[in-house]
Amino acid sequence: MKVAREEIVTAARELFREKGYAGASMQDLAERVGLKKASLYMRFANKEALVPEVMDLLLRDTLSEAGAGGAGGAWYPAYAALVRAIADTLSDRKRCVGLHLAYGVGDETPVAKQAVRTFFQSLRHRMSDILARAMPSITAEILAADALVRLEGATLLIAVFDEVTPMERAVEAVLSEARAAARRKGSR
Structure with a gap:
């Protein structure tokens, strides 16, 4: 599945808004945008x-x-x-x-x-x-x-x-x- 970088960033913004930095996880974000966690890590090294x-x-x-x-x-x-x-x-x-x-x-x-x-x-x-x-x-x-x-x-x-x-x-x-x-x- 092809997910645009902007879509990931927008989803991350909403996740941070909902859960804060500590409460948000890369797994949550991967699920939200429909990617495997490994695919997300290929685009962003970490949550930071x-x-x-x-x-x-x-x-x-x-x-x-x-x-x-x-x-x-x-x-x-x-x-x-x-x-x-x-x-x-x-x-x-x-x-x-x-x-x-x-x-x-x-x-x-x-x-x-x-x-x-x-x-x-x-x-x-x-x-x-x-x-x-x-x-x-x-x-x-x-x-x-x-x-x-x-x-x-x-x-x-x-x-x-x-x-x-x-x-x-x-x-x-x-x-x-x-x-x-x-x-x-x-x-x-």
């Missing part, structure tokens, strides 16, 4: 080798949902789209693969640990770059980090209590803080 590709897929999906939001253009629509894309991904899936992996990998899995770090740094940098169009860079960096903490924290209430209103409030608070910071810069 999947993590960078899973995190890259997650980042691409999130940024794609947010739209371009790249260089130039109005900062607020780009930032709002990115914040909502992150929140939607977290709300729809009821947990964050990145956090699941952040708590599941450590010094014994340096490749996985670096992939998780790169994922969160990429989101934070993208948010900060957009915010820096409207405010000092240091303020943008702080707001971006705080926004990620709020959005990821709201995921806890979705996962535990199936409550989405905290995520909605987190999004509104994050966007409100950004607008206020931009106004403060404009009034100086």
Whole structure:
């Protein structure tokens, strides 16, 4: 059976989301995609080798949902789209693969640990770059980090209590803080 690499990575993402790093196994993944475990090992040396590709897929999906939001253009629509894309991904899936992996990998899995770090740094940098169009860079960096903490924290209430209103409030608070910071810069 021919299984595309992207299909394996997508299945691994869902498996990590469901079971975390420690709970997911290569056997689970092989069964999910319809491969023999040996065939899976021919493509990925171990479970850790999947993590960078899973995190890259997650980042691409999130940024794609947010739209371009790249260089130039109005900062607020780009930032709002990115914040909502992150929140939607977290709300729809009821947990964050990145956090699941952040708590599941450590010094014994340096490749996985670096992939998780790169994922969160990429989101934070993208948010900060957009915010820096409207405010000092240091303020943008702080707001971006705080926004990620709020959005990821709201995921806890979705996962535990199936409550989405905290995520909605987190999004509104994050966007409100950004607008206020931009106004403060404009009034100086």
